[in-house]
Structure formats: structure tokens, C-alpha cells
Amino acid sequence: MDQDLATLGAGRVAAIVVTFQRLPQLTATLERLFATAPEHLAHIVVVDNASADGTGEWLATQDDPRLSVVTLPQNMGGAGGFEAGMRFAVETLDPDWLLVMDDDARPSPGALERFHAVPRGGHEAWAAAVFYPSGNLCEMNRPTRNPFWSPRAFLGALLSGRQGFHVSDTDYASGSASQIDAASFVGLFVSRAAVAKVGYPDPSLFIYADDVLYTLGIRKAGGTIAFDPTMRFEHDCESSQPGRKIYDPVWRAYYHHRNIIFVYRQAAGVLFWPVMLLFLIRWTFLARDYGAKAPAFRTLLRRAIHDGLRGDTSASLGEVKALAQSPSA
Structure with missing residues (x-):
């Protein structure tokens, strides 16, 4: 050597x-x-x-x-x-x-x-x-x-x-x-x-x-x-195409948004809630990029925010894919 x-x-x-x-x-x-x-x-x-x-x-x-x-x-x-x-x-x-x-x-x-x-x-x-x-x-x-x-x-x-x-x-x-x-x-x-x-x-x-x-x-x-x-x-x-704003398949959007909440909670400390409010406002406009999959995205985003804010990682891959297949109104 x-x-x-x-x-x-x-x-x-x-x-x-x-x-x-x-x-x-x-x-x-x-x-x-x-x-x-x-x-x-x-x-x-x-x-x-x-x-x-x-x-x-x-x-x-x-x-x-x-x-x-x-x-x-x-x-x-x-x-x-x-x-x-x-x-x-x-x-x-x-x-x-x-x-x-x-x-x-x-x-x-x-x-x-x-x-x-x-x-x-x-x-x-x-x-x-x-x-x-x-x-x-x-x-x-x-x-x-x-x-x-x-x-x-x-x-x-x-x-x-x-x-x-x-x-x-x-x-x-x-x-x-x-x-x-x-x-x-x-x-x-x-x-x-x-x-x-x-x-x-x-x-x-x-x-x-x-x-x-x-x-x-x-x-x-x-x-x-x-x-x-x-x-x-x-x-x-x-x-x-890392610059794309959409996730394909759409169920991946759930993990991105849920886990980003975890990141900002850890990174921002006492500033987490002001930062999170800005992100939540911005995220509401993302569905327009998904076309026919917009209902699925909205359903996944709602669940991602719910789970992210609660620190809940219990949703299985099967559950997440099911949400994408049967979006709520």
C-alpha cells in the first residue's frame, strides 16, 4: 500500500x-x-x-x-x-x-x-x-x-x-x-x-x-x-427532470409533502409554524399542475399535511396508493 x-x-x-x-x-x-x-x-x-x-x-x-x-x-x-x-x-x-x-x-x-x-x-x-x-x-x-x-x-x-x-x-x-x-x-x-x-x-x-x-x-x-x-x-x-413540479405516479406526492413537514419542523425550530403556514398556502395551488390527477393530489396532500403535522408515519404504501386510486371530493 x-x-x-x-x-x-x-x-x-x-x-x-x-x-x-x-x-x-x-x-x-x-x-x-x-x-x-x-x-x-x-x-x-x-x-x-x-x-x-x-x-x-x-x-x-x-x-x-x-x-x-x-x-x-x-x-x-x-x-x-x-x-x-x-x-x-x-x-x-x-x-x-x-x-x-x-x-x-x-x-x-x-x-x-x-x-x-x-x-x-x-x-x-x-x-x-x-x-x-x-x-x-x-x-x-x-x-x-x-x-x-x-x-x-x-x-x-x-x-x-x-x-x-x-x-x-x-x-x-x-x-x-x-x-x-x-x-x-x-x-x-x-x-x-x-x-x-x-x-x-x-x-x-x-x-x-x-x-x-x-x-x-x-x-x-x-x-x-x-x-x-x-x-x-x-x-x-x-x-x-428534477425541476418538475409534479410527481408521477401521483402517490409519491404524499411522501414528499409529509416528509418535508418533518424536515421543517426539525430545521426551523421556533419558526416552524410561520414557515409551515407559507408552505400550506403555496401547496394549495399545486393541484392545477396535475390535470386529471388533481383530485388524487388534493386527497394525498390533505392526508400528508394531517400526518406530517401529527408526526404520523403509520400509513402503509398500500394505503397511500389506495388514496391515489379513490380520491375524495
Whole structure:
């Protein structure tokens, strides 16, 4: 092993990949991970959310000794998958760091080597810079600074909206690490110290905002998170149109709006209710974007607000889909 890596290596890393019905994306991601040297990536854990597209059969043919497969009995969403994978890795493999990613996301060549090239012990988590395969910056994975914890970020949010509290293009170009408050589960290195502080992601969230809530939780527990623009990840989702205002299938809107309420309750503190009032007013106008599915959206939104304000995550996926199929007036 290179002497510098032996001195500065961050420890054993376990990659956690959550997949559901996307075998082509998963194969591309695992090809990249298998090509990473064992001294840079000690373990690879794939959590299969009960896929029925041949994922399980294909995984059974793979012979990389670092690979472990956790097959869930039903689709638990991204949140349930990351909780299961991280818990399995900690309890079974005993790594120093957990590297989490979706099945359509993967480290760029050299990203793991870069992680080990400098000391990482000063922070509980590290976030990579995420780009599309085309080289364009992936906006959905741009890390954030909580505007309610920083007067500067709060002023920036008031003056510039989203750009005011997200990591700036200058931060990406700087080549230097900077502190952040929240990041996505794409290219996020989570330390064992972070797990000791906050445990695992909440599986009942199913999809959306589980990563934001988890990283905000690390910060609230006294941990620090850094963004390192020199570590790059690819997220092969450029065709997913992240700027769209509607969710298709429409039942996904329930999870987005319910979980966003949880985020703002955690992030805004005493300002939660004024902030929430502004969001509720804005959300009432979103149904017009759904066309014939507007009644379903309104039904889902009402339930999302009800459950979000009560902190209720008990609705099953079947219940949520049923609401979308039989909307109320």
C-alpha cells in the first residue's frame, strides 16, 4: 500500500447500495465498485427492495468476495433500504465508514482513493460533489446549510431563495472542504461516530427527505459534516427532470409533502409554524399542475399535511396508493 495511504487512510469503508427494479443501473454501479481496490473499499452491501426484475438472480452470480446482499421481504423504499443496509454493515462487517448511494449513483474514478488521501477524522460525515454523467452539476444532490441555524444563510435564503442556502458554485470550484448541515444519500460517507450519535435512518419515511433528516440529526447531535468538492460522484438520473413540479405516479406526492413537514419542523425550530403556514398556502395551488390527477393530489396532500403535522408515519404504501386510486371530493 502507498505509504501516504497507510498513514492517512480513513479506515475500512463499506458501500451501501439500495436498489429496486433497476438492474441495468445497478450493474453499472457495481461494475464501478468492483473495480475499486479493496484497500479503498473493503465491503459492498446491496439492499434489494424485493425487486422482481431478475436483480436477485443476477446478484447470486457475482463472485466478488466483498459483496453482501440483503434481500428485504417487501419494498421498504429508500429509507427502509438504507436503514437495513447500514445496520447490517455495522453489526456484521464492522466498518469505519459507510458510503451510501442509490443504485443509479456511483463514485467517479479516483473518488475512493481521494477519500483515503487526507485525514477524515475531524468530521462525522463527508459529502461528495455529485454530477450527471454529462458533467453537469446534479442540483438535487447539492448540499445545504440550514438557513435557520445561520444568520448569513437565512439572509441568503430571503434574498436568493434556494441558491442562498445551498452550497455555491464557488464552493464546488474551490477545491477546499466546507462545513454543511444536510446532504443527500448519494456519495455520503457516514462515520461510525455518527451512527453512535444518531443511529440509523428512519425506515418509516419510505422515500424522500430521509437523507436530509438524518444529516440534520447528526448536526443537531453535535456532529459536523463537511463537503469535499474534490471527491466526485456520478448520478445517472439526468432524464428524471428534477425541476418538475409534479410527481408521477401521483402517490409519491404524499411522501414528499409529509416528509418535508418533518424536515421543517426539525430545521426551523421556533419558526416552524410561520414557515409551515407559507408552505400550506403555496401547496394549495399545486393541484392545477396535475390535470386529471388533481383530485388524487388534493386527497394525498390533505392526508400528508394531517400526518406530517401529527408526526404520523403509520400509513402503509398500500394505503397511500389506495388514496391515489379513490380520491375524495
